[in-house]
Amino acid sequence: MKYxxxxxxxxxxxxxxxxILGLVEPGRHYKFMEVCGGHTHxxxxxxxxxxxxxNVELVHGPxxxxxxxxxxxxxxxxxxxHEPDVIFTCFGDMLRVxxxxxxxxxxxxxxxxIRMVYSPLDALRIAKANPxxxxxxxxIGFETTAPSTALTLKRAKAEGVQNFFCMCNxxxxxxxxxxxxxxxxxxxxxxxxxxxxxxxxGVRPFEFIPREYGKPISVAGFEPLDVLHAIHMIxxxxxEGRCEVENQYARVVPWEGNPRALQVMSEVFELRPHFExxxxxFISQSGLKLxxxxxxxxxxxxxxxPGIRVADPKACQxxxxxxxxxxxxxxxxxxxxxxxxxPIGTCMVSSEGACAAYYNYGRFARERExx
Amino acid sequence: xxxxxxxxASALAxxxxxxxGCITCGDVAVPLTVMRLDAERGLALCADDEGKSETxxxxxxxxxxxxxxxxxxxxxxxxxxxxxxxx
Numbered sequence: 511m512k513y514x515x516x517x518x519x520x521x522x523x524x525x526x527x528x529x530i531l532g533l534v535e536p537g538r539h540y541k542f543m544e545v546c547g548g549h550t551h552x553x554x555x556x557x558x559x560x561x562x563x564x565n566v567e568l569v570h571g572p573x574x575x576x577x578x579x580x581x582x583x584x585x586x587x588x589x590x591x592h593e594p595d596v597i598f599t600c601f602g603d604m605l606r607v608x609x610x611x612x613x614x615x616x617x618x619x620x621x622x623x624i625r626m627v628y629s630p631l632d633a634l635r636i637a638k639a640n641p642x643x644x645x646x647x648x649x650i651g652f653e654t655t656a657p658s659t660a661l662t663l664k665r666a667k668a669e670g671v672q673n674f675f676c677m678c679n680x681x682x683x684x685x686x687x688x689x690x691x692x693x694x695x696x697x698x699x700x701x702x703x704x705x706x707x708x709x710x711x712g713v714r715p716f717e718f719i720p721r722e723y724g725k726p727i728s729v730a731g732f733e734p735l736d737v738l739h740a741i742h743m744i745x746x747x748x749x750e751g752r753c754e755v756e757n758q759y760a761r762v763v764p765w766e767g768n769p770r771a772l773q774v775m776s777e778v779f780e781l782r783p784h785f786e787x788x789x790x791x792f793i794s795q796s797g798l799k800l801x802x803x804x805x806x807x808x809x810x811x812x813x814x815x816p817g818i819r820v821a822d823p824k825a826c827q828x829x830x831x832x833x834x835x836x837x838x839x840x841x842x843x844x845x846x847x848x849x850x851x852x853p854i855g856t857c858m859v860s861s862e863g864a865c866a867a868y869y870n871y872g873r874f875a876r877e878r879e880x881x
Numbered sequence: 882x883x884x885x886x887x888x889x890a891s892a893l894a895x896x897x898x899x900x901x902g903c904i905t906c907g908d909v910a911v912p913l914t915v916m917r918l919d920a921e922r923g924l925a926l927c928a929d930d931e932g933k934s935e936t937x938x939x940x941x942x943x944x945x946x947x948x949x950x951x952x953x954x955x956x957x958x959x960x961x962x963x964x965x966x967x968x
Binding site: 551601629631632651655657658661662665706709710732761762763764768770774 | 909910923936938940941942952954955956957959960962963
């Protein structure tokens with residue numbers, strides 16, 4: 511398959527792994543964060559960490575939008591789903607995220623009309639097919655997904671659809687990265703930057719990381735050679751004493767992003783003053799809500815939601831996992847009380863979540879971990 | 882705690898495939914080829930390399946033509962793929 515097979519070549523992977531070995535200084539420990547859940551998935555699926563020297567450690571970042579949803583927002587979603595006549599639509603992973611009193615799937619079992627969709631456009635189709643019933647779309651995702659929601663809302667407005675509403679949970683990537691960099695309990699040497707978020711926002715928003723925090727970053731694609739190449743680029747920067755933003759994924763990511771997508775987002779969304787992230791608390795200007803022009807589509811204005819903050823379960827250590835402070839398998843309930851089939855924490859729910867990825871691909875390789 | 886974990890119904894949940902990752906809510910996008918255009922509505926019928934097709938929003942990458950390769954996320958094309966050789 512074009513654009514895929516070229517980046518899964520085992521022989522090239524071995525060459526890159528050999529060069530990476532030559533770039534590391536013996537005795538120095540390197541700790542890189544892969545920001546995006548898609549990278550976490552690739553790393554475990556392809557065993558990339560097994561190709562790295564012992565002193566190169568990869569830690570997982572907060573880049574899975576499902577994992578960072580706090581329980582209170584799930585409760586709000588369930589409350590909306592139970593509103594009379596409502597058809598509640600969301601992506602598949604969200605169905606299994608526990609709130610304080612069960613999941614959306616539990617709500618469905620109790621009679622709420624909750625349907626899984628693959629895109630916001632699917633949700634709009636359901637609204638148009640059921641004009642007598644309100645249809646609420648649970649919008650979630652970083653800047654990769656937000657333009658899709660924005661375009662769908664523009665379409666709904668242009669077509670005069672009046673029974674389509676959106677519960678907006680879109681988040682932005684830069685504020686949590688800044689919060690992580692300000693965190694005293696995490697020492698990082700560099701970042702593997704998010705590939706598809708950068709397709710939309712471009713590479714420029716990450717320039718603050720080398721400029722203000724002195725850490726190199728390489729925006730990377732999701733195939734195994736992409737990730738290895740990004741690690742190679744970061745190590746080369748460190749060896750040469752450079753510190754800058756590099757774009758490993760230049761075949762897809764333009765430096766300036768997608769200006770049209772940014773324009774559409776700015777029309778439809780505005781920044782919330784603050785938004786709660788699971789395990790990380792409230793982060794300023796890190797979430798999006800619908801703008802004044804789209805207030806008629808805002809489910810949280812049309813309907814009342816509890817809006818109550820719910821503390822995470824005591825046993826759950828998703829917060830530390832999301833900040834890269836502990837490895838998934840170091841969590842007290844990993845693989846015992848918390849599994850993909852019966853998750854307690856969000857990191858075990860989404861396939862992009864660090865715990866689910868580790869559980870599915872990496873749990874037998876923990877002996878090599880350098881903690 | 883029992884109320885916090887999913888009950889037996891969750892085993893039947895239509896979830897994303899762990900072997901391929903979650904296309905919709907993760908930072909995952911797939912390359913698709915434009916088959917047919919509905920320029921008026923800003924949509925295109927696109928297919929993957931195995932011939933599986935879906936309707937895609939093309940507003941963010943317009944104009945496109947049949948045969949173009951698009952990077953698609955959650956039903957929306959977010960980038961046009963070029964013929965640039967792998968790095």
